[in-house]
Amino acid sequence: MFDSKDIILIHTHHKLVKFRILDSGKIEIRAPRDMEMPEVITMLNSHQRMIQNRIKLRSSRLYDFNIQDGSQIPFQGKDLKIQFADISPLAWKLDNELLINSKLQRLSPRLVKDFYNHHDILLKQRAKELGDLHGFPPVFIYTKWYKSRWGSYSKKHGMALNLALIMAPQCVIDYVIIHEYCHIKHPNHSKTFWQHLAEYLPDYQKQKNWLKSNAYLLNLIFNIQ
DSSP: OOOGGGEEEEEESOSSOEEEEOTTSOEEEEEETTOOHHHHHHHHHHTHHHHHHHHHHHHHHHHHTSOOTTOEEEETTEEEEEEEEOOTTOSEEEESEEEEEGGGGGGHHHHHHHHHHHTHHHHHHHHHHHHHHHTOOOOOEEEEOOSSOSEEEETTTEEEEEGGGGGSOHHHHHHHHHHHHHTTTOSSOOHHHHHHHHHHOTTHHHHHHHHHHTTHHHHHHHTOO
């Protein structure tokens, strides 16, 4: 059973109730202004099994990203195995598996992030390919680490892609890129925006769901120093 100490309640002007599991294990609830804590607790307890499963799943994901010999990390939608080996003078090497210099084992999280950084060119190349394929206006494309978004577009700065996308399947990468291209014509997430996006990706909701389910990856990798 949940109680108020498990919950962070945030009132919004939206009519829908949204929730997410925080790294601390607490449940953040965004609810209409007229929905108070007793009603929130009743709602959560009515979905107790589902929410507890989500909490356990998140905890296991956070643990699984700890880097040990034989650990797996996501790369282009597949699990990439990590092995520690003597590969001096290299820090890491991709050879079917991700080999990390055993002398640098304590720096493993940083080296994994460096591995992802090294492959940012794949995101930039794919963005250019899709832009040319669909006839989108050319834009400046760059990559960076974001904590809470997969990509963004602005007329002034161009298209930014989160480097965390390199973990995702190609269809998800394509969705984010085309999503941002569509913002050239539709700055907001209006009904016409989603209609325009559906012209290129009729099943975009599947990719959108993947991003939502894997949003925890953003915090994990972003916080590696």
